[in-house]
Amino acid sequence: MARNDTFTGSPRKPTRPTRPRYLPPHLRPQNAGSVFPDTDTPEFTRSRSNRFNSPRTARPTGGGRGRGRGPRIPVTITNRQNANWVSDEKFDELDVTDDSSEVTNGINFDAYEDIPVQATGENIPAPMKAFEEIDLGDALKQNIKRCKFLKPTPIQRHAIPVAVAGRDLMACAQTGSGKTAAFCFPIIRGVSKRRFSPAGRGGRAVACPLALILSPTRELSCQIYEEAKKFAHGTGVKLAVAYGGTPIAQQLRNLEKGVDILVATPGRLVDMIERERLSLRMIKYLTLDEADRMLDMGFEQQIRKIVEQMDMPPPGRRQTMLFSATFPNNIQRMAADFLSNYVFLAVGRVGSSTGLIVQRVELVEDMAKRPHLLDLLSAQWSNGTCTKVHLISAFICNAVVLAVIEFSGKLEHALTLIFVETKRGANELESWLSRKGFPAVAIHGDKIQMEREQALRSFKSGATPILVATDVASRGLDIPHVAHVINFDLPRNIDDYVHRIGRTGRAGKCGLATAFFSEKNMSLAKSLTELMMEANQEVPSWLSQYADAENYSFSGGGRDKGRFGGYDFRKGSPSRSESNYYSRGSYNDHSPVPSIGDYHAAAASTSDGFYNDHCSTSANADYWVDNSNASLYAAGPHQYFNSYETVVASGWE
DNA sequence: AAAAAAG
Numbered sequence: 026m027a028r029n030d031t032f033t034g035s036p037r038k039p040t041r042p043t044r045p046r047y048l049p050p051h052l053r054p055q056n057a058g059s060v061f062p063d064t065d066t067p068e069f070t071r072s073r074s075n076r077f078n079s080p081r082t083a084r085p086t087g088g089g090r091g092r093g094r095g096p097r098i099p100v101t102i103t104n105r106q107n108a109n110w111v112s113d114e115k116f117d118e119l120d121v122t123d124d125s126s127e128v129t130n131g132i133n134f135d136a137y138e139d140i141p142v143q144a145t146g147e148n149i150p151a152p153m154k155a156f157e158e159i160d161l162g163d164a165l166k167q168n169i170k171r172c173k174f175l176k177p178t179p180i181q182r183h184a185i186p187v188a189v190a191g192r193d194l195m196a197c198a199q200t201g202s203g204k205t206a207a208f209c210f211p212i213i214r215g216v217s218k219r220r221f222s223p224a225g226r227g228g229r230a231v232a233c234p235l236a237l238i239l240s241p242t243r244e245l246s247c248q249i250y251e252e253a254k255k256f257a258h259g260t261g262v263k264l265a266v267a268y269g270g271t272p273i274a275q276q277l278r279n280l281e282k283g284v285d286i287l288v289a290t291p292g293r294l295v296d297m298i299e300r301e302r303l304s305l306r307m308i309k310y311l312t313l314d315e316a317d318r319m320l321d322m323g324f325e326q327q328i329r330k331i332v333e334q335m336d337m338p339p340p341g342r343r344q345t346m347l348f349s350a351t352f353p354n355n356i357q358r359m360a361a362d363f364l365s366n367y368v369f370l371a372v373g374r375v376g377s378s379t380g381l382i383v384q385r386v387e388l389v390e391d392m393a394k395r396p397h398l399l400d401l402l403s404a405q406w407s408n409g410t411c412t413k414v415h416l417i418s419a420f421i422c423n424a425v426v427l428a429v430i431e432f433s434g435k436l437e438h439a440l441t442l443i444f445v446e447t448k449r450g451a452n453e454l455e456s457w458l459s460r461k462g463f464p465a466v467a468i469h470g471d472k473i474q475m476e477r478e479q480a481l482r483s484f485k486s487g488a489t490p491i492l493v494a495t496d497v498a499s500r501g502l503d504i505p506h507v508a509h510v511i512n513f514d515l516p517r518n519i520d521d522y523v524h525r526i527g528r529t530g531r532a533g534k535c536g537l538a539t540a541f542f543s544e545k546n547m548s549l550a551k552s553l554t555e556l557m558m559e560a561n562q563e564v565p566s567w568l569s570q571y572a573d574a575e576n577y578s579f580s581g582g583g584r585d586k587g588r589f590g591g592y593d594f595r596k597g598s599p600s601r602s603e604s605n606y607y608s609r610g611s612y613n614d615h616s617p618v619p620s621i622g623d624y625h626a627a628a629a630s631t632s633d634g635f636y637n638d639h640c641s642t643s644a645n646a647d648y649w650v651d652n653s654n655a656s657l658y659a660a661g662p663h664q665y666f667n668s669y670e671t672v673v674a675s676g677w678e
Numbered sequence: 679a680a681a682a683a684a685g
Contacts, residue, residue, distance in 0.1 A: 291684090296685085323681080447681085469681080499681090
């Protein structure tokens, strides 16, 4: 991929890659992907059985999408396993093993070769091209290899050097693009170098971890813990997890054994600290995953308490890293309190995370939602003997896109995740679906932890291929084979929508997201329209009309076009309305640093109509700006078709 | 105005 290399070159040297000729997907080289293998391979079979055998496993976040423009040709969307993954028997024998090898290998790296990256801050460390460029330690390197992380994802390429340089970081990258590994690698590296220092590490009674990773839900903490454990295998780094809903005794015992990296949800963490079984005084690394959520209303006080009033070293004496797929300005502003001279990274446009997710919105009255869902699921089920699931036939970019989500015989691999508004609604839909003969299970915060985990296990394994969920499942969870996310009730917040649909289309694979839009969702019309347009999804005309009707666009409901990569609020103009949730700041004609928004505007004005029509980018965007304290670099022209092309190339019809 | 996070 020569044109990709133009991007990964040294940051010191501005590169001006030549624009590749646009090549229609059907004319592209047949060896483009080698992803999407025949699912009858022994590897696939084995991975499936592993899933049944170890259902509690967490999975690495993988893959990503980069391009936002949809295809103009008929394509086949499959959700089958990628071919790249190869089983590693040795890794399978590890005590921490699970079926993750299939996932880590399932990353479709080609799907996110060229995406815009914005990096701001002082003296930003250069991105890396390969893991080998950074001294991560032998054991960690070996684990990375075992996981088949052959090549870093963009967020990893950019975030790891920053983190390894000891810099604070605020990072914004698409759902499923490998954020967990991006913060785990540097932490494990740093901790394994420190842990041999003789400094008093606390006695048996009070555990003093060197690193703390906070996340907003128990299941997500669990997942991060499981994944980090794999990365830390053989490094001597000790991990522990702390979350509520489960007896604290075992977790405390694990703390006593010594812990270098603690993964936790806030409540149980505070509990442990107040019991004086845990101290944060030795913390050198603090990570907030889903950071915007963690600093959202309802969570902020708790996080502030942990970070500012619990003996944790202040900013500057610890390294703080914040990660999320979404980062509203007001949250950035708040988060700055926790950071010291930080680097801001925005990898790809958040909205473009949906590039591989076909988004549909349907106008459905509340009363009609259930029958409509039934129709949808019935079509998907194809009379119960489901070897092929013909899911959607949608119009995208004026062209008919026949998207066939096809699975290898087993129904359980077509997982459908249904989001609802309330816990009660989740219960009701669960039992209603069950009565209608659809194997569904619900997950929400009123269930006891065991039920929650059981529901997730049952869903992951395919035993219950329909999961009805509240927002407890909207963030971070990496569930392979989720082919369809249905927003039975739309969320109030467009960011929640982004996270919800991000449960599908992970690891560079395609996915489908269907939303039932009712009158109650009018306030979402504008931001939803903008998001879909950014991802070049077909926006129904009725939705556009709602969006245009200013009556319905409540203040703060919209996002500025082009904000989707996230913008460093420090670059924003103070004069700009603070209330504008997604105010993108002061990039203007005089700004030395073009914003990603400007970047796309430039793309739209190029003369190469054909190229632009299809890929919505241009050679104009292939610049490298390196100012003293800010740099924005854009990749070569986006290969929006890339992952579709690999599908087509692999012979799917 | 819902959900999540301690018990």
